[in-house]
Amino acid sequence: xxxxxxxxxxxxxxxxxxxxxxxxxxxxxxxxxxxxxxxxxxxxxxxxxxxxxxxxxxxxxxxxxxxxxxxxxxxxxxxxxxxxxxxxxxxxxxxxxxxxxxxxxxxxxxxxxxxxxxxxxxxxxxxxxxxxxxxxxxxxxxxxxxxxxxxxxxxxxxxxxxxxxxxxxxxxxxxxxxxxxxxxxxxxxxxxxxxxxxxxxxxxxxxxxxxxxxxxxxxxxxxxxxxxxxxxxxxxxxxxxxxxxxxxxxxxxxxxxxxxxxxxxxxxxxxxxxxxxxxxxxxxxxxxxxxxxxxxxxxxxxxxxxxxxxxxxxxxxxxxxxxxxxxxxxxxxxxxxxxxxxxxxxxxxxxxxxxxxxxxxxxxxxxxxxxxxxxxxxxxxxxxxxxxxxxxxxxxxxxxxx
Amino acid sequence: xxxxxxxxxxxxxxxxxxxxxxxxxxxxxxxxxxxxxxxxxxxxxxxxxxxxxxxxxxxxxxxxxxxxxxxxxxxxxxxxxxxxxxxxxxxxxxxxxxxxxxxxxxxxxxxxxxxxxxxxxxxxxxxxxxxxxxxxxxxxxxxxxxxxxxxxxxxxxxxxxxxxxxxxxxxxxxxxxxxxxxxxxxxxxxxxxxxxxxxxxxxxxxxxxxxxxxxxxxxxxxxxxxxxxxxxxxxxxxxxxxxxxxxxxxxxxxxxxxxxxxxxxxxxxxxxxxxxxxxxxxxxxxxxxxxxxxxxxxxxxxxxxxxxxxxxxxxxxxxxxxxxxxxxxxxxxxxxxxxxxxxxxxxxxxxxxxxxxxxxxxxxxxxxxxxxxxxxxxxx
Numbered sequence: 001x002x003x004x005x006x007x008x009x010x011x012x013x014x015x016x017x018x019x020x021x022x023x024x025x026x027x028x029x030x031x032x033x034x035x036x037x038x039x040x041x042x043x044x045x046x047x048x049x050x051x052x053x054x055x056x057x058x059x060x061x062x063x064x065x066x067x068x069x070x071x072x073x074x075x076x077x078x079x080x081x082x083x084x085x086x087x088x089x090x091x092x093x094x095x096x097x098x099x100x101x102x103x104x105x106x107x108x109x110x111x112x113x114x115x116x117x118x119x120x121x122x123x124x125x126x127x128x129x130x131x132x133x134x135x136x137x138x139x140x141x142x143x144x145x146x147x148x149x150x151x152x153x154x155x156x157x158x159x160x161x162x163x164x165x166x167x168x169x170x171x172x173x174x175x176x177x178x179x180x181x182x183x184x185x186x187x188x189x190x191x192x193x194x195x196x197x198x199x200x201x202x203x204x205x206x207x208x209x210x211x212x213x214x215x216x217x218x219x220x221x222x223x224x225x226x227x228x229x230x231x232x233x234x235x236x237x238x239x240x241x242x243x244x245x246x247x248x249x250x251x252x253x254x255x256x257x258x259x260x261x262x263x264x265x266x267x268x269x270x271x272x273x274x275x276x277x278x279x280x281x282x283x284x285x286x287x288x289x290x291x292x293x294x295x296x297x298x299x300x301x302x303x304x305x306x307x308x309x310x311x312x313x314x315x316x317x318x319x320x321x322x323x324x325x326x327x328x329x330x331x332x333x334x335x336x337x338x339x340x341x342x343x344x345x346x347x348x349x350x351x352x353x354x355x356x357x358x359x360x361x362x363x364x365x366x367x368x369x370x371x372x373x374x375x376x377x378x379x380x381x382x383x384x385x386x387x388x389x390x391x392x393x394x395x396x397x398x399x400x401x402x
Numbered sequence: 403x404x405x406x407x408x409x410x411x412x413x414x415x416x417x418x419x420x421x422x423x424x425x426x427x428x429x430x431x432x433x434x435x436x437x438x439x440x441x442x443x444x445x446x447x448x449x450x451x452x453x454x455x456x457x458x459x460x461x462x463x464x465x466x467x468x469x470x471x472x473x474x475x476x477x478x479x480x481x482x483x484x485x486x487x488x489x490x491x492x493x494x495x496x497x498x499x500x501x502x503x504x505x506x507x508x509x510x511x512x513x514x515x516x517x518x519x520x521x522x523x524x525x526x527x528x529x530x531x532x533x534x535x536x537x538x539x540x541x542x543x544x545x546x547x548x549x550x551x552x553x554x555x556x557x558x559x560x561x562x563x564x565x566x567x568x569x570x571x572x573x574x575x576x577x578x579x580x581x582x583x584x585x586x587x588x589x590x591x592x593x594x595x596x597x598x599x600x601x602x603x604x605x606x607x608x609x610x611x612x613x614x615x616x617x618x619x620x621x622x623x624x625x626x627x628x629x630x631x632x633x634x635x636x637x638x639x640x641x642x643x644x645x646x647x648x649x650x651x652x653x654x655x656x657x658x659x660x661x662x663x664x665x666x667x668x669x670x671x672x673x674x675x676x677x678x679x680x681x682x683x684x685x686x687x688x689x690x691x692x693x694x695x696x697x698x699x700x701x702x703x704x705x706x707x708x709x710x711x712x713x714x715x716x717x718x719x720x721x722x723x724x725x726x727x728x729x730x731x732x733x734x735x736x737x738x739x740x741x742x743x744x745x746x747x748x749x750x751x752x753x754x755x756x757x758x759x760x761x762x763x764x765x766x767x768x769x770x771x772x773x774x775x776x777x778x779x780x781x782x
Contacts, residue, residue, distance in 0.1 A: 273782060290776070297775040298730075300782070301723045305698035308705040312697075315413045317421045318704065320659075320697075328694055388687040396666040396689060398680035 002068075003060045004075045013078050017085035020059050025091055026052050035370060036261040037097045038167035039215035041206070046129075046171050049095035053126035061086055062100065062257040063124040066108070071121030072256075079257055086259050093262045098168060099123035099130035101258030103176055108256075110192075110233045110241050119174070119194065124256070131172035133163040133195065133219060134242065141386050143178075144187050144239060148221060150179035157181075157231070159195065159224040165380060169204045169217030172197045177226070178238050190238035194230040195221075211372045265333065268340055269303045272296060275362065276347045286347050296347075299340050306332055324395045331387035334377030341371035414708040415490045423491060427473070427498040434464050436504045437753060444612050448750045459612070460505045460576050469536040474508055477515045482527050483534030488711035489516065489645050493652040493703055500656025503613045503760045507538035507576035509653060514539035514581055516645035518629070520638045521592065526629045529579060529594050540597075542571035542619065543583035543639075550769045552583035552590055552639050557621060559584040562628055563601075564593060564621040572767070574604055574617035581629065582619065589633030593626035600624065611763035612756055641714075644721035647768055648706040651721075651728035654764045655703050658696040658731050661739040661757050665689055668743055679742075688738045695731040702727045719781050726774035732765035 007013040029048050034040055040049065056062055064079040066072020086094075094100060104123055107116050122128035139146035148161025159179055166175070175195045182189030197204070201224040206214040233241050276287040276296055287293055306329070312318055313325050344367045345352040354361035355368050378384045392398040443459040468474060477492050478484020492512050499508055515533060518526040533539055543552035546569050557566035568582050574597070581594050595602055601624030606617040630638055666689050669680030679685045706720035736758040740747040747754040769777075 287779075293779055294772055294775050297726070297778055297782075298771075300778075301702075301726050301775070302698060304705075304720075304723055305702050305727055308701035309697060311412060311414070312701045312704060315416055315704075317424075318414075318416060318700070324693070325697060328697065332694055332698075385683070385687070388690045389683065391690045391693065392680070392686040396662075396693065398666060398669055398686050398689065399678050401681065401683060401686065 003073055007078075010078065010081055013075070014081050014085060017061060017082050018089070020061075021085060021089040021091055024055065024059070025089065032364070033092060034213065034215070035263065035366065035373060036376075037093045037095050038260065038376065039213050039373075040095055040168065041170060041213075041215055046095065049092060050126040050129075052092050053094045053096060056086070056094070056257075057124045057126070062094065063104075063120075064257060066104070066120070066124075066256055070108075070116050071124050079255060083255065083257055083259060086257070087262070087264050090262055090264075090267070094126075094257070094259050095168075095171075096123060096126050096129050097258045097260035098132050098172075098176070099128065099174075100256050101260065102132060103130045103174075104256045106176065106192075106232065106241060106244065109244055110237075112229075114229070115194070115232070128173040129168055129171050130174050130176065131166050131168045131197070131217075131219075133166060133175040133177040135165045136162060137164050141383055143242070144190065146178055146180060146190065148177075148179045150181050150191060150193065150226065152181075152228075153225075155228050157193065157226045157228065159193070159201075159221045159226055161221050163219040163221070164216075165207070166204070166217045166219045167215055169197070169219050170206065175219070178242055181235055181238075185236070187239045188236045190242070191235050192232040192238035192241045193226050194232065195224060195226050196230075199224050199226075201225075209372075210375075211369055213373075265303045265306060265336065268337065269296075269300050271363075272340055272344055272347070273300070275344060275367075279347055279349075279351075279362075281349065286349075292343070292346060295343050299336065299343060302332075302336055303340075306336065321395060327387075327391055327395060330377075330381060331384055331391070334374065335384060338371075338374035338378055341367060341374050345371060410708050410712045414704040415488065415711055416494065416704065416708075420491050420494045423473075423476075424494040424498060426471075427495050428501075430467075430471070431498060431502045431504060434461065436461065436464070436502055437756070440503070440505065440613065440756065441751075441753075444750075450608075460507075460615070465506055465508070465538065465576070466536070468506070468508060474511045474536070474538070475515075475534040477512060477519070478530045478534045479519065479527070482530035484515075484530065489648060489707040490704065490711055492516075492645075493648060493707040496649050496652035497656035497700075497703070500653035500760070500764075501660050503657060503660070503756055505613045505615070507540070507573040509649065510540045510573035510577065511538050513646050513649050514541045516649070517541055517581065517592075517639065517642040520642040521630045521634070522638075523630055525594070525627055526592075528627075529581070529629065532579060537578040538573065538576050539579045539581060540571050540573045540577035541581040542568045542574075544568065544570040548766075550773060552592075553636060555583040555585055555590070557582055557584040559586050559591060559593065559626070559628070562593075562626060563623045564595070564626050565623055566621055568619045568621075570607075570616060571619055572614060572616055574619065575606055575615045580619055582621075582626070583635055583639070584626075586632040588631075590635035590639075591632045592629040592635050592638065594629055595619075595621075595624055595626045609763070611759045613760045614763060644706060644710050644717040647721040647725040647774070648703060648710065650764055650767045651699065651703045651706070651724040654728040654732045654761060655696065655700040657757050657761050657764070658692070658699065658728075658735040661735040661754070661761065662689070662692045662696050664754065664757075665692065665739045665742050668747075672744070685742055688742065692735045692738050695727075695734050699724065699728040699731040719778065722774045722778040722781070725768065726771045726778065729765045729769075729771040729774065732761040733771075736761040736765075 060073045061082040063072035064075045064082045068074045150157040150159045177193040177195040181191040201222040203220040205218045207216040279286045356365035475484040476487045480486045543555045545556045601622045603620040702724040706724040709717040709720045
C-alpha cells in the first residue's frame with residue numbers, strides 16, 4: 001500500500017514521521033559532521049549522508065508532495081509536516097540540499113517532461129548531488145552581469161568561463177548553470193542549463209574560508225559541451241528562471257524537503273541561554289549580568305517572533321500581502337543568527353578565543369566556528385543589502401535601485 | 403521554559419468573526435476620520451508655554467456609537483450582558499484603534515474588562531455590567547515614580563475609605579468609573595469609584611501624546627466599592643497582566659504599521675536629487691527595517707493573545723515578549739519615521755508627530771522593552 005493511502009490525515013502523518021525519525025535516528029559519525037551541508041567535503045561524510053537521505057526519502061520525508069511519476073510520494077500538502085518533523089528531531093541534514101531546495105522546484109516549474117523524469121528521482125535518493133553555478137568572480141550581488149559564455153554548436157552548447165562559491169562542487173554530479181547567450185542583452189541574454197560536473201573541461205578547486213573549512217569551490221569551465229536538451233526553458237529566459245530558483249532558496253516557495261542544517265533557531269537561543277547560565281564571571285553566572293542578559297533576551301524575543309511570523313503566514317487575513325513575511329525570512333534568520341553568535345562571544349569572554357580542537361573550548365569551538373559561518377547566511381543567496389532592496393521594492397513598492 | 407502550544411489553534415483563533423469585526427472597525431473609524439478631527443482640535447494649541455489646560459481631544463458621539471455596536475462590551479461575560487469574546491478579538495480591535503491614533507476610552511475599558519474578569523466577584527461583575535451598559539472605565543495603580551506593579555501602590559484603604567494618590571491613569575477624563583489598587587492591612591485589594599464621587603479629585607496631566615489623556619486621582623477618604631478581598635488583588639492583577647500588556651502592544655502594532663506605510667509613501671513621492679528619495683538605499687533599507695520590526699511585534703501580539711485565550715500557562719511569557727518587541731518597535735518606528743520624513747515630519751502640522759507621540763507614550767506604558775525582558779528572565 002502506498003504511504004499516502006496509509007496516512008490520510010495531517011495528524012496521522014505527523015505521528016508517523018515523528019515515530020519513524022525516533023526509531024531510525026542514525027548513529028553519529030566517527031568524525032563529527034560539519035555544522036551545515038554546504039561544508040561537507042569528506043567522502044566518509046558524503047557516504048553516510050547519502051545513505052541517510054535515501055532512507056528518509058524511502059520513508060516519505062522527502063518529495064512528499066511530488067507526483068509518483070517523478071519519484072515522489074504523491075501526498076497533497078504534507079511536505080511541510082515532514083520537514084518540520086525532520087528539523088524538530090535534530091537528525092542530520094540532507095546533503096543534497098541544493099538539488100532538493102533549488103533544482104527540484106526549478107524543474108517542477110520550468111523543466112520538460114523528460115527533464116523531470118530523468119533528473120528528479122536521483123535528486124530525491126541522493127544518488128546525484130547538485131551544485132549551483134550562478135556567482136562569478138565578477139558577478140556577485142549584480143548577478144546579471146555574469147560573463148560565462150555558452151555558444152551554440154549544432155545540437156550542443158560550448159561553455160567557457162568560471163563560477164565561484166560553489167558549495168558541494170567537489171561532490172556534485174550536476175550543476176545548475178547560468179550562462180550568457182547574448183552579450184547585448186543583460187537580463188534577456190542569460191540562459192539556464194544543466195551542466196555535467198563529470199564533463200571534460202570542468203575543473204574544481206576548493207576555496208579555503210576564514211574558518212579554515214573548504215566547502216566552497218571555484219569551478220573553471222573550458223570548452224565544456226552541454227547538449228541542448230539540458231537547457232531549462234527558452235534561450236534568454238535564464239534570468240526569469242533563476243529568480244524563481246532564488247525564491248526557493250529564500251524559503252518562499254513550496255519545497256520538496258530540503259533541510260540544509262539541523263540546527264533550529266530555537267535550539268540556538270536555548271543553547272546560548274544555557275551557555276550564559278553556566279559561564280562564570282566574577283564568581284557569578286554571566287546570566288546574572290543584567291546588560292548581557294538583556295541582549296540575550298532581545299535575541300530570544302526576535303527568535304520567537306520569527307517562529308510566530310511563520311505561524312502568521314498561515315492566516316492570510318493577517319499578512320498584509322502574500323510575499324511580505326516570506327521574503328523576510330532569509331534576511332531576518334541570517335542576521336539573527338549572526339547577532340546571536342556575537343552575543344555568545346561576549347558571554348564567553350576571553351574563552352571566545354578558543355577554537356575547534358582546543359581541549360578547553362566550549363562545545364568544541366562551535367561558537368567561534370558558528371559565528372564565522374554566519375557570514376555565509378548574510379552574504380550568499382542575495383546579501384542582506386540585496387534582500388533589503390527586494391523587500392523595499394517588491395513589498396513596499398519603493399523605486400528600484402538597480 | 404514552557405513552549406507548550408498543543409492546546410492552541412494554529413491560526414491564533416483568528417477566524418471569520420474576528421476578521422469581520424476588524425474590517426468593520428476599519429471602515430467605521432475611517433468614516434469618522436478621527437485624525438482630521440484631531441488636526442482641527444490641536445490647531446493653534448501648540449505652544450507649551452502658554453500653560454492652557456489640555457484635556458485631550460475625544461469624540462463623545464463616536465464613543466456612544468461604539469458602545470452601541472457592542473465593541474466596548476465585546477469581552478464582557480455574557481452573564482453581565484456582554485459578548486464574552488476572547489483577547490484575540492479584543493486585540494484585533496485594539497490594533498485598529500492604534501492604526502487610527504484614535505482618542506477613545508475604548509482601550510482603557512477593554513483593559514479594565516480583562517482585569518475585572520480575573521477578579522470574578524459579584525462586585526467586579528457589577529462594574530462589568532456597567533461596561534455592557536456603556537460606561538467608560540479607567541484603571542490604575544502607579545505611584546509618582548511610575549511603578550509597574552500594584553504592590554507599590556501609595557493608596558491606603560481603611561474601612562473602605564481610600565486615601566492617597568494614583569498616578570498615570572489613562573483616559574481618566576473620559577471615564578465614568580475608575581478602578582484602583584489599594585493597600586489594606588490584610589493585603590492588596592482593588593476598589594471601584596465613580597469619578598464624580600465625594601473625596602475624589604481628578605487632576606489632568608499635561609502630556610506629550612495628543613491622542614490620549616492621563617491624570618492622577620487624589621483620594622481623601624473617598625468611599626469606594628471593594629472589588630476583591632485584601633490579598634486577592636495581586637493574584638487578580640497577575641493573571642490579567644498578560645492581557646493588559648498585549649492590548650497595549652496591539653495598539654503599538656497598529657500605529658507602527660501606519661508609520662511604516664506613511665514613511666514608505668513619503669519616500670515614493672518626495673523628490674530630491676531628481677529622484678524619489680526611496681530610491682536611495684540609505685532611505686530604503688531603514689524603511690524595510692521598520693517593516694521587519696512591525697511584523698515581529700504583530701506576530702507576537704497575536705501569539706500572546708492566543709495563549710491568553712487557549713493556553714494560560716504560556717500567556718505571560720508571550721505577553722512579555724509581545725510588549726518587549728512592541729516597545730522597541732514603537733521607539734524604532736517613531737524614530738525612523740520622523741527622521742525619514744525630514745523637516746516636514748518634525749512640524750506640528752504633520753500627522754507624523756501625532757503618531758510619533760502616541761508611540762512614545764505606549765512604549766513606556768506598563769514598562770518598556772528592558773522592563774519586560776527583565777521580568778521575562780525569571781521565567782527562563
